[in-house]
Amino acid sequence: MKKRIQFTVNGHAVAVKAESHQMLLEVLRDTLHLTGTKYGCGEGECGACTVLVDGASVDSCLYPAFEIEGRKVTTIEGLMGARNQLHTLQKSFVENGGIQCGYCTPGMIMSAKALLDETPHPGADEIRRGISGNLCRCTGYVQIIESIAKAAEKEQGNE
Amino acid sequence: MKKYNYHRPQTLKEAFRLMEKYNGLARYIAGGTDIIVRIKKGVASPEALISLRGLEELRGIEVDGAGALTVGSMTLIRELEREPVFTKNLPALSQAAVALANPQVRNVATVGGNLANAAPSADCAPPLLALEAWLTLEGPGGKRDVPISEFFQGPGRTCCAPLEIITRITIPSLPDKTGMAFLKSVRVNQDIALTNAAALLVMEDGMCRKCRLAVGAVAPVPLRLKATESAIEGQKIDKELLGRVGAMVESEISPITDVRASEDYRRVVTGVIVGRAIKQALRKVYPDGQEVLG
Numbered sequence: 001m002k003k004r005i006q007f008t009v010n011g012h013a014v015a016v017k018a019e020s021h022q023m024l025l026e027v028l029r030d031t032l033h034l035t036g037t038k039y040g041c042g043e044g045e046c047g048a049c050t051v052l053v054d055g056a057s058v059d060s061c062l063y064p065a066f067e068i069e070g071r072k073v074t075t076i077e078g079l080m081g082a083r084n085q086l087h088t089l090q091k092s093f094v095e096n097g098g099i100q101c102g103y104c105t106p107g108m109i110m111s112a113k114a115l116l117d118e119t120p121h122p123g124a125d126e127i128r129r130g131i132s133g134n135l136c137r138c139t140g141y142v143q144i145i146e147s148i149a150k151a152a153e154k155e156q157g158n159e
Numbered sequence: 160m161k162k163y164n165y166h167r168p169q170t171l172k173e174a175f176r177l178m179e180k181y182n183g184l185a186r187y188i189a190g191g192t193d194i195i196v197r198i199k200k201g202v203a204s205p206e207a208l209i210s211l212r213g214l215e216e217l218r219g220i221e222v223d224g225a226g227a228l229t230v231g232s233m234t235l236i237r238e239l240e241r242e243p244v245f246t247k248n249l250p251a252l253s254q255a256a257v258a259l260a261n262p263q264v265r266n267v268a269t270v271g272g273n274l275a276n277a278a279p280s281a282d283c284a285p286p287l288l289a290l291e292a293w294l295t296l297e298g299p300g301g302k303r304d305v306p307i308s309e310f311f312q313g314p315g316r317t318c319c320a321p322l323e324i325i326t327r328i329t330i331p332s333l334p335d336k337t338g339m340a341f342l343k344s345v346r347v348n349q350d351i352a353l354t355n356a357a358a359l360l361v362m363e364d365g366m367c368r369k370c371r372l373a374v375g376a377v378a379p380v381p382l383r384l385k386a387t388e389s390a391i392e393g394q395k396i397d398k399e400l401l402g403r404v405g406a407m408v409e410s411e412i413s414p415i416t417d418v419r420a421s422e423d424y425r426r427v428v429t430g431v432i433v434g435r436a437i438k439q440a441l442r443k444v445y446p447d448g449q450e451v452l453g
Contacts, residue, residue: 001164020165020208023195043196044264045349056237056266062195063267064188066165067212111262132348133261 007068009034010078018065025049025060027068028075036076036106040135047134050107051075057114059133076106079113088158089113089151098147100138108134112148121152161198164207171216171324175299177209178322185209187324189233189272192264217271217326220244226332232271232325239283240265249330250443251286251339251357258282258341261349271325274310277317277380278351284311284381285357286341288373292330298323311380336362338443342432346419352376353420354429358436360396362444367391372437377414377429384411384433396441404437405430 001020006013009032016031028034028051040048042061049061052074079087089109092098099105108131115122115130122130127148128141136144168174178185185207188194197203211217217233220242228244239245239256246253259265259273259282273283274294284307292307298320307328310317319325343355354376361369370391375381387407394400405427414425 019162021162042199044192044260047261047263050263053266057263058266059192059263062192064165064191064195064208064210066167067210069167114262129348130262133263 003066005066005069007070008072010074018068020066022065023061024051024053024058024063024065024068024073027065028060028073034075034077038103038106040103040107044133045135046104047107047111047131048104050110050134052110052114055114055117057111057133074110074113076109079109087113088154089116089148092151092154093144093147096147096150097143098139100136104134104136104138108136108144112151115148116152116155121156122148124149161201161204163198163205165210166207167210167213169213169215171214171297171326172299174209174211174214174324175322177207179299181205181207181209183321187211187275189275190235190264190268192260192268193272193276193278211271211324217324228330228332230270230328230330232274232327233269234271236260236265236268236270236273236283237262239270248333249286249290249339251289251341251359251440252283254341255282255286255343255355255357258343258345258352258355264349270328274307274328275317275319275325277311277313277315279314279378279380280352280355280376281381282341282343282352282355282375285355285373285375286339287328287330288381288383289339289357289359289371290330290333291371292328294325295327295329296320296323297326302326304329308383311382313379334361336444338362338440340436340439340443342436342439344428344432351419354414354425354432356429356433356436358433358440360437360440360444362441365395367394367396370437372408372433374408374412374429374433377412377425379413382412384408386411387433391437396437401434401437404434408433 006015038048040046044059044062051060111131111134127145166177186205188208188210218231221229236256273281287307293304339359341357344353356374359371370388372384408430409426414422416422
């Protein structure tokens, strides 16, 4: 069963043909070629596919494509500022060694974005809880938590 | 992955009609964090999914004149975690929500879906059992109310007729001096429970007037611990009584060994966390606590 669905991705209105058994992740990667969002476990454990739907973090690998109708989706590509400037969170991950192989990073940063949108000054425990749905096999999380904490400080300085 | 149709009805009537059309080969989907994984693994292979996300009838939170709280079944786990009506009045249910999976799952998973899956480990089940919640089930023939204690029939099995949907969950009002708590034993934060437990105590003059205990992942269904409850009711909850709770709990449960934990481990840990949940619930009623715990 096929359907044309309309929604917003990173501020742009789009209309795509999707299959009833497809997930949002496939629409983003295969149809819209937004390959920043990664496929990891496919079952909601690793968070590599995390995107924001109407501001809330979700695993796009478990989000039925047909449910996206009329919603606002933000992917890692949507964090880019004017003149290809990296987002504060992205810069902080680069500067603080929050990235090693990089596969978990887009999902990790989207979870961090959802956290900071709601809790601008999180404590270390809140950061850990905020990224509890994202697995990283490289860093041991210490630098990721630092990256998020320092990004929060920086945002505070910009206010 | 198997292909299936996907429908987004806007009314219950339309949902029932679609379900009927597929003649038992369709499944309802709420947040989908369980059914989609099962389809991907090939454990479930419905011809269609009928989404309950568009049904306004299944949303909303209301408090009636008598103080009973009615919650739409499509209420998100995230709402149980955040909304003051739950965090302030039903902390055990909020604690269960916080402990359920991870933020991405909680943003789409629903309380009705967590119950309808009927996993013995469902985190919302013990607190709702301890709160003696009622579920409203609705099908093409009308609606009926069932106590949550009669809802679960076995792993993945409920008392729902084929087309029936949980529409609302009603939690009776609580007397003053009620304390409650939820605890869960896991390896890391987002794990499925090795065992989970909820305790609810109504106290009066230092005595326990009412005790409700419920546990999950230690029997084919989430269950109330009725023998332990009656041993506690009418008593002062002191060290001696708390010391006997573990053994009483162990005799009421029938855990199995699986990939997450052994039978023996589950038995012992359940006794321990039920005891801790009782202490935490008691501390909610008596924040100073010393005179009560002896």
